[in-house]
Amino acid sequence: MNEVSEENRQKVGSVTALFVLCALILSVILSLLLMAASAPKEIALLVGLLALLLLLWVSATTERRILNSLPGGRLAEGDHPRITNLLEALCLSTGISPPQIHILPTKGRNIAALGRSVNESTLIITTGLLEAATRIELEAVLANRIYQIVSHRTALVTVAVSTFGLEIGPSPFRIRPFALMSPKLKQKTGLLVDPSQDFSGDAAGTGITL
DSSP: OHHHHHHHHHHHHHHHHHHHHHHHHHHHHHHHHHHHTTOOHHHHHHHHHHHHHHHHHHHHTHHHHHHHHSSSEEOOTTSSHHHHHHHHHHHHHHTOOOOEEEEEOOSSOOEEEEEEETTEEEEEEEHHHHHHOOHHHHHHHHHHHHHHHHTTHHHHHHHHHTTTTOOBSOGGGOBOTTTTOOHHHHHHHTSSOOTHHHHHHHHHHHHHHO
16 A cells, blocks of 8 residues: 555645646736737736636635535534544544545445545535445545555545636636646646546455554
8 A cells, every 4th residue: 555655645745846837828828919919018927927826716615615515514423423433443444534424324335435634625415425324435435445546546636626627717717728638648737537546445445444
């Protein structure tokens, strides 16, 4: 797991640096286009700078905005003690801080992990999963997500979505600045995940519960 974790951690840094570089290039191109269209140089540079700051701000706040857009909310103290106890035990065995838990009120049975940092992540768990899963099943899915957090896979996916997966603007007019990326580059940045990693996550998650 250490090799996978280190590889993903390095990818997180690479994707972040590449995004900043691409955002800077886009802002420069925008300024040049405006100047080519006879816009005053000062205005063109200001618009380019504002575009750069907008991209960086939207990226930095993506995680918070995703959580704020979801129904439900953070698990209240004393609610669902079974999941709290399981999560604390799993995190104790892996040496990470327990992630926050966001309860999503839906009948669907699902769980997702979100977060750029191993020790500052959030698990999004549906009420359908909490109501239907046995203790063993719940422990298994929690272990899988904890592995993804520990291995920095969650961080990689979160960073990928909040950088090259950005969508800017209201729903009918959303703009995706990096929509034309090639599939190969998307896989390198984490937007496309290797399916074989799912098996690795399942296997490692099983090991955590032993």
